[in-house]
Amino acid sequence: MEHTEHAPASWGMAAQATLHCLTGCAIGEVLGMVIGTALGWGNVPTTALAVVLAFFFGYALTMRGVLRAGLGFAAALRVALAADTVSIAVMELIDNGTIALWPAARDAGLPDALFWGSLAISLVLAFLVTTPVNRWMIGRGLGHAVVHRHHAGHH
Template identity: 75%
Template sequence: MEHGTHRTDHGHDAHQGHHAGHGPHGGGRTSWATAAQATLHCLTGCAIGEVLGMVIGTALGWGNAPTMVLAIVLAFFFGYALTLRGVVGAGVDLRTAVRVALAADTVSIAVMELIDNGVIALWPGAMDAHLSDLTFWVTLAVALVAAFVVTTPVNRWMIGRGKGHAVAHPYHH
């Protein structure tokens, strides 16, 4: 039983608990595990897009700004694509699935990208590091961890209010 609630969460019910959740104080109760799961889902798409964008930009000899823009665009693309795959797989038409993916992931991915790219931009030498440099990979790993740490409470707050990943959850079953 979660402290401060009248709901018992076990296994799968813990993931479902974020829907039920508008308690007497107006805010929903969402477990940290649920928020972390939603954040990891978004982080997967972001990481794929970030790395692919950096690889493509570097391979094409682009500068930092266009490479970062490509990485951000691809992070959003792959983040949305992972959600679309699940929602369309549940039998939802593409137009509705796109709306669900946009509602589910936009804020999460935006926060993640802001933190991730902020860390990379501020890390000494990271913007000039090449794919073969340890600095590149260490900075990227730290940036993604920082993005996860900052975005998880954002997702918890949103899911508890029936927003963000909560709108996609009914299609994951």
């Protein structure tokens, strides 16, 4: 593959990549919180489960599209890891950092409006921080640019 100069990614492309990542993260976060709460776990194991599930669902959503484009499982997994690891990591850091620094939110339960409100706010903050990161990465042929090379015509 020849080296080409990458054009700056559009904010729209970066936002789309971030929303894609946010979807997987939100599914994993909520599912982890529901499972941890249902099992009576404390904040640390519940958060750990939510983070693991956020990565799982983030990767799974990317893999779904890439597998549909015809890549094999191992290749699709490599694409998902390359495309989403930094994005999900930044998103989870901001998301969980927001909740960790907000004591009332940390102790809110699933039936509490504060739980859902703080989750929404933390995800919005994560989106706002992660979008420029994704724009920078895509502009350098990294992150979701890897995905677009595999299914540009299949989206």
